[in-house]
Amino acid sequence: MISVRDLSKVYGNATAIQGVSFQVARGEILGFLGPNGAGKTTTMRILTCAIPPSGGTAEVEGRDIRDDSLGVRRSIGYLPENVPLYPEMRVREFLDFRGRLKGLAGARLRERVDHVLGRCWLADVERKVIGTLSKGYRQRVGIADALVGDPPILILDEPTVGLDPNQIRDVRKLVRDLAGEHTVILSTHILSEVEAVCDRVIIIAAGRLVLDDSLAALRASFERDATVQAEVQGPVETVRHALADIPGVRSVEVASVGDSVPRYVLVTEGGRDVREEVYRRVVKGGWTLRDLHREVRTLEDVFVEATVRAATGKANGAAASGAGARGEVE
Ligand SMILES: Nc1ncnc2c1ncn2[C@@H]1O[C@H](COP(=O)(O)OP(=O)(O)OP(=O)(O)O)[C@@H](O)[C@H]1O
Ligand SMILES: [Mg+2]
Known part of the structure; x- marks a missing residue:
C-alpha cells in the first residue's frame, strides 16, 4: 500500500530526514511519533507530494511519488499540521467545494458531504461560517475535508491537537472506525493515543527512523522484560x-x-x-x-530511550546536518 525507501530531505544545508524506510499495509493504522523537529511533517508532506524528496522515494498504491504525483494525491486524504480553510465559507459549502475539486459531482457529492458531516460531528454547524468556529470544530472540518473524497489512504498530521478531551475521544474512535477500509498514518505527541488506536508505531528522531514495530510485539516485549x-x-x-x-x-x-x-x-x-x-x-x-x-516498560519509556539515544548519537557523531541552518524556507 505505502512503501517508503531511503527517503531524505535537505533544506539548504540542514538535513531534515535521512534514510527513512518503512512500509504500511492496507487497512493498517500507523502511529508516527517523534520529538519536535524530528521530521514527521516533512515525511508526510513528501508522501502527499506537497514537497519533493532530496533522495529516495515512496510508492503509494504502486504509484511513485516522483512521477505520478496526481495519482498519489488522488488516493490520499491529507490533514496538514496547520489546517488551511477558507474562513469566509460555510462548512457545507466548503466541503462541497472541496469535494468538487476532488472530482465528485451530483448525487455522489451530496452523499459524501452528508456522510462526512455526520461522521465528523459537524451536522449541527453545517451552515456556520468557518471563521466563527472554535478550533476543535475547525479541526473537524479539516478531517472531514481529508475524508470527503473517500480516499483509501489518510495522512493525518496531529489530528487531535487543540481538541478537548471529549473531542479527542471522538476523533480516536473515528480513526479506529476507519481502519480496515482506510489505511491511516497519523502523527501525534500523545503516546496513549498511539496505544489506543494504532496497529503499528514508528519513531523518528533527528531525522532517522529509530523504531518500527507492531503494538502487539511491543506489548509482548514489555511483558517479557x-x-x-x-x-x-x-x-x-x-x-x-x-x-x-x-x-x-x-x-x-x-x-x-x-x-x-x-x-x-x-x-x-x-x-x-x-x-x-x-x-x-x-x-x-x-x-x-x-x-x-x-x-512494566511503557511506550513512553521506549520513546524516551530511542529519542535520547538518537540525540546523544547525533551530539557525539558528526552533526553533519548543521542543525539550525535553514536554507530553503517555503
Ligand atoms: N521549509 C523548511 N525550511 C527549512 N527547514 C525546515 C522547513 N520545514 C521543516 N524544516 C526543518 O526540518 C526539521 C524537521 O521538521 P518537521 O516539521 O518535519 O518536524 P516534525 O517532526 O513535524 O516536528 P513537530 O513535532 O514540531 O511538528 C526541523 O529541523 C525543521 O526546522
Ligand atoms: Mg510536525
Whole structure:
C-alpha cells in the first residue's frame, strides 16, 4: 500500500530526514511519533507530494511519488499540521467545494458531504461560517475535508491537537472506525493515543527512523522484560540470596534508594510475576517489606530511550546536518 525507501530531505544545508524506510499495509493504522523537529511533517508532506524528496522515494498504491504525483494525491486524504480553510465559507459549502475539486459531482457529492458531516460531528454547524468556529470544530472540518473524497489512504498530521478531551475521544474512535477500509498514518505527541488506536508505531528522531514495530510485539516485549521490584529492610546479602533462590528468578540486583531501605530488582524468566513468593520469603525471613510491585516498560519509556539515544548519537557523531541552518524556507 505505502512503501517508503531511503527517503531524505535537505533544506539548504540542514538535513531534515535521512534514510527513512518503512512500509504500511492496507487497512493498517500507523502511529508516527517523534520529538519536535524530528521530521514527521516533512515525511508526510513528501508522501502527499506537497514537497519533493532530496533522495529516495515512496510508492503509494504502486504509484511513485516522483512521477505520478496526481495519482498519489488522488488516493490520499491529507490533514496538514496547520489546517488551511477558507474562513469566509460555510462548512457545507466548503466541503462541497472541496469535494468538487476532488472530482465528485451530483448525487455522489451530496452523499459524501452528508456522510462526512455526520461522521465528523459537524451536522449541527453545517451552515456556520468557518471563521466563527472554535478550533476543535475547525479541526473537524479539516478531517472531514481529508475524508470527503473517500480516499483509501489518510495522512493525518496531529489530528487531535487543540481538541478537548471529549473531542479527542471522538476523533480516536473515528480513526479506529476507519481502519480496515482506510489505511491511516497519523502523527501525534500523545503516546496513549498511539496505544489506543494504532496497529503499528514508528519513531523518528533527528531525522532517522529509530523504531518500527507492531503494538502487539511491543506489548509482548514489555511483558517479557517486566521486573519485580521490592524494598526490603533486612540484611542485604541474606535477602538477596533468598530472593535469588525463588524459582523463575534469573538475577537480583540491589539498587540503593538512598534512604536506607534497599530496593531489589528481580529479573525473571519471561517476565514472570513472582510477587507472592517474594512476599512469602520476606515474611519467612522476618524482614520488613516496604514496597512490592511489578514494573512494566511503557511506550513512553521506549520513546524516551530511542529519542535520547538518537540525540546523544547525533551530539557525539558528526552533526553533519548543521542543525539550525535553514536554507530553503517555503
Ligand atoms: N521549509 C523548511 N525550511 C527549512 N527547514 C525546515 C522547513 N520545514 C521543516 N524544516 C526543518 O526540518 C526539521 C524537521 O521538521 P518537521 O516539521 O518535519 O518536524 P516534525 O517532526 O513535524 O516536528 P513537530 O513535532 O514540531 O511538528 C526541523 O529541523 C525543521 O526546522
Ligand atoms: Mg510536525
